Amino acid sequence: MDKMKVGVVGVGAIGRNHARIYSESHAAELSAIFDSDAEAAREISSQYGGHVVESLEELCQMVDAASIATPTNTHRMVGEALLEAGKHVLIEKPIADSAEDAKALVSKAAENNCILQVGHIERFNPVLAEIEQRLTDPRFIEVHRLSPFPNRSMDIGVVLDLMIHDLEIVLHLVKSEVEHIDAVGVPVLTAREDIANARIRFKSGCVANITASRISPEKMRKLRVFQGDSYLSLDYQQQAGELYWREGMEIKKQPVSVEKEEPLKNELEAFIDCAIAGRQPAVSGREATAALELAIDITQLIESGGKPAVLPG
Numbered sequence: 001m002d003k004m005k006v007g008v009v010g011v012g013a014i015g016r017n018h019a020r021i022y023s024e025s026h027a028a029e030l031s032a033i034f035d036s037d038a039e040a041a042r043e044i045s046s047q048y049g050g051h052v053v054e055s056l057e058e059l060c061q062m063v064d065a066a067s068i069a070t071p072t073n074t075h076r077m078v079g080e081a082l083l084e085a086g087k088h089v090l091i092e093k094p095i096a097d098s099a100e101d102a103k104a105l106v107s108k109a110a111e112n113n114c115i116l117q118v119g120h121i122e123r124f125n126p127v128l129a130e131i132e133q134r135l136t137d138p139r140f141i142e143v144h145r146l147s148p149f150p151n152r153s154m155d156i157g158v159v160l161d162l163m164i165h166d167l168e169i170v171l172h173l174v175k176s177e178v179e180h181i182d183a184v185g186v187p188v189l190t191a192r193e194d195i196a197n198a199r200i201r202f203k204s205g206c207v208a209n210i211t212a213s214r215i216s217p218e219k220m221r222k223l224r225v226f227q228g229d230s231y232l233s234l235d236y237q238q239q240a241g242e243l244y245w246r247e248g249m250e251i252k253k254q255p256v257s258v259e260k261e262e263p264l265k266n267e268l269e270a271f272i273d274c275a276i277a278g279r280q281p282a283v284s285g286r287e288a289t290a291a292l293e294l295a296i297d298i299t300q301l302i303e304s305g306g307k308p309a310v311l312p313g
Contacts, residue, residue, distance in 0.1 A: 003025075003026075003027060003028055003029040004027060004028045004029070004064050004065055004272055004275060004276060005028075005029050005031040005032075005062060005063045005064050005065075006022050006028045006029065006030060006031060006063055006064065006065045006066060006067070006272070007030075007031055007032035007033065007034065007050070007053075007059045007062065007063040007065075007066040007067075008022065008030070008032075008033050008034075008044075008050070008066065008067045008069065009034050009035070009056070009059065009066055009067065009068045009069065009070055009078055009082075010034075010035055010068060010069040010070035010071075011033060011035045011040055011041055011043075011044040011069070012035075012040070012069065013150075014069045014092055014119075015035070015044075015067065015069030015070075015092075016044050017264055018067040018069055018090075018264075018268065019033060019044050019047075019048045019050065020047075020048055021262075021264060021265050021268050022048075022050075022067075022268065023048035023049050023050070025268070025269070025272065027269070027272045027273070027276070028065075028268075028272045030048055030049050030050040031050055031051065031062045031063050032050055032051050032052075032053050032058070032059045032062040032063050032066075033045050033050045033051070033052050033053065034052075034053050034054075034055070034056060034058075034059045038052065038054075056078065056081045056082070057081075059082075060081070060082060060085040060087060063087060064087065064088065064275070065087055065088035065089070065090070065115075065271070065272070065275045066082055066087055066088075066089060066090070067089075067090045067091075067092070067119075067268070067271075068082070068089060068090070068091045068092060069092045071155055072094055072096065072097045072155060072156055072160070073097050073155060075091050075092075075094075075095060075096045075097070075101065075105070076096050076101035076102075076104060076105060079091055079096075079105045079108070079116075080104065080105065080108050083105070083108040083109050083111075083112050083114050083116070084108065084112065086112050086113075086114060087114065088114050088115040088116075088271075088274075088275040089109070089114065089115070089116050089117070090117045090118070090119060090267075090268070090271045091105070091116070091117075091118050091119065091288075092118075092119040093118055093119045093120050093121075093164055093165070093168075093288065093291075094118075094156070094160050094164050094288070094291070094292050094295065095118045095285060095288040095289060095292055096292065097155075097156065097160070098296075099289060099292060099293050099296060102285065102288065102289040102292050102293075103289060105285055106284075106285035106286060106289060109285060115271070115274050115275045115278070115279075115280070115281060116281075116284060116285040117267075117270075117271045117274060117281035117283060117284060118283050118284070118285060118287070118288035119267060119283075120164075120165060120168045120169075120283045120287075120288060120291070121165070121263045121264055121267050122165050122166075122168075122169055122221075122236055122263065123168070123169065123172070123267075123282050123283050124263045124264075124266035124267040124270065124282075125236050125239065125263045125266075126239060126258050126259060126260065126261050126263075126266070127234045127235070127236060127239045127240065127241050127256070127258045128169070128234065128236075130234075130241055130256045130257070130258055131223075131225070131232050131234050131241055131256065132173070134232055134243060134256075135173060135225060135227070135232065136227055136228070137227050137228060138173055138174055138206050138225050138226070138227050139205065139206055139207075139226055139227055139228070140206065140207050140208075140209075140225075140226040141170055141173065141174070141206065141207070141208040141209070141210075141223065141224070141225050141226070142208075142209050142210075142223070142224045142226075143166045143170070143208070143209070143210040143211065143222070143223045143224075144211050144220050144221075144222050145162050145163065145165065145166055145210075145211070145212045145213075145220070145221050145222075146211075146212070146213045146214075146216035146218070146219060146220040146221075147162065147213070147214050147216055147219050147220075148214070148215075148216060148217065148218070148219070149189055149194075149214055149215055150214060156192060157185065157187075157190070157192030157193040157194070157196070157299060157302075158185070158192070158193055158194050158195060158196050158212045158213065158214045159185065159193060159196050159198075159212065159295050159298050159299045159302070160292075160295050160296075160299065161212075161214060162212040162213075162214060163196060163198065163210055163212035163295065163298070164291055164292065164295045166210050166212070166223070167198075167210070167291045167294050167295055167298075168283065168287060168288065168290075168291035169223070170200070170208045170210065171287070171290055171291060171294065172287070173225065174202050174204060174206050174208070175204075176202040176203050176204035176206060177202065177203045178200055178201075178202055178203075178294065178297075179201050179202055179203045180200070180201040181198060181199070181200050181201075181297060181298060181301060182198070182199045182301075183196065183197065183198040183199070183298045183301040183302050184196065184197055184302060185197070185299075185302035188215050189215060193299070193302050194213065194214050194215045195211075195212070195213040195214070195215055196211070196212050196213075196298070196302060197209070197210065197211045197212075198210045198298045200294075219237060220237070221235065221236035221237045222234065222235050222236070222237075223236070229245060229246040230243065230244060230245035230246065231243075231244050231245075232244075232256075234256070239258050239260045239261075240255070240256070240258060241255070241256030241258060242254065242255055242256060243255075243256055270282065
């Protein structure tokens with residue numbers, strides 16, 4: 001079977017890794033690279049292959065599918081151009097900077113019978129799959145995602161930059177409508193919030209407490225899920241997990257065995273598989289739009305000074 005020809009639009013800190021992984025793929029061939037910084041595109045091309053093109057139109061002539069790793073405010077424009085040309089698309093998260101733009105991308109993909117996947121990478125972390133197998137009835141979820149200042153994604157705050165990963169995962173795990181949100185955030189190094197906390201209550205009764213910071217001295221990506229008489233703990237960064245449960249008046253602990261893998265490689269391989277098979281991805285435009293809408297609600301709540309948001313219905 002011929003390899004699927006793929007391209008990368010935007011080869012900054014994230015896009016260059018897409019190019020690297022595509023260049024190593026057994027199912028895809030890195031055929032085209034486009035970036036507004038032509039020198040950056042040439043550098044990536046020299047490392048990983050792929051023809052440097054001067055426009056999206058030229059890229060569309062050379063590929064069957066493409067990754068978009070450009071600034072968030074360009075996602076709709078770039079995505080619609082590729083989808084209109086009948087190309088399968090993986091867009092880095094967040095899918096867009098407004099729900100309107102996100103829904104437009106979902107519609108455009110459906111109109112042109114194209115796969116639209118969004119780069120919520122933690123869904124492809126092998127430790128999450130292990131935890132999901134043991135999940136029954138989540139009642140309380142606690143998440144911490146902390147990192148040093150990245151010097152990128154300056155156009156969005158930490159909720160849309162980092163917390164949105166966990167919002168998508170929590171929505172996936174809880175599978176219930178949001179009933180109430182409390183949130184607070186503080187700008188430190190940028191004009192947007194750089195540290196934020198959101199407490200989300202779902203109609204199922206589950207509560208999620210999520211903290212994200214991009215001004216931490218060290219990295220942390222941890223999630224704990226409490227249910228009944230047990231709880232599950234996972235460390236995305238270390239790809240490690242633990243299961244705790246009650247036995248009489250004792251708390252027992254068991255490590256969760258995980259075969260460590262590169263989540264981005266898993267994500268891109270899944271994208272190519274979906275594009276070849278015409279199968280909907282784990283994180284399609286619809287799941288990504290739901291996470292975006294929740295992130296926007298939290299961001300607006302922070303900007304309003306933390307007044308509680310009670311969702312309609």
